[in-house]
Amino acid sequence: MSKEALRKEVKKYVDNADERTLKIVHAMLEAEQDFDNWNELPAELKASISRGLKQADEGNVIPHE
Numbered sequence: 001m002s003k004e005a006l007r008k009e010v011k012k013y014v015d016n017a018d019e020r021t022l023k024i025v026h027a028m029l030e031a032e033q034d035f036d037n038w039n040e041l042p043a044e045l046k047a048s049i050s051r052g053l054k055q056a057d058e059g060n061v062i063p064h065e
Contacts, residue, residue, distance in 0.1 A: 001009070014025065038046070055061065 014022065017025070041049075
């Protein structure tokens, strides 16, 4: 899905959302704006995070159960 199509889809959901959902979405978007510190992280930590994400994408995870 393109960025523009995704934006339109999200707007449809927002237009029909109740107050609780709007507060949740707002908090998520606000948190995303506040955490834009990727470039400030040490290289070792970024590499570790990237490895973990790759492992998760490949299904190499341990469930909580």
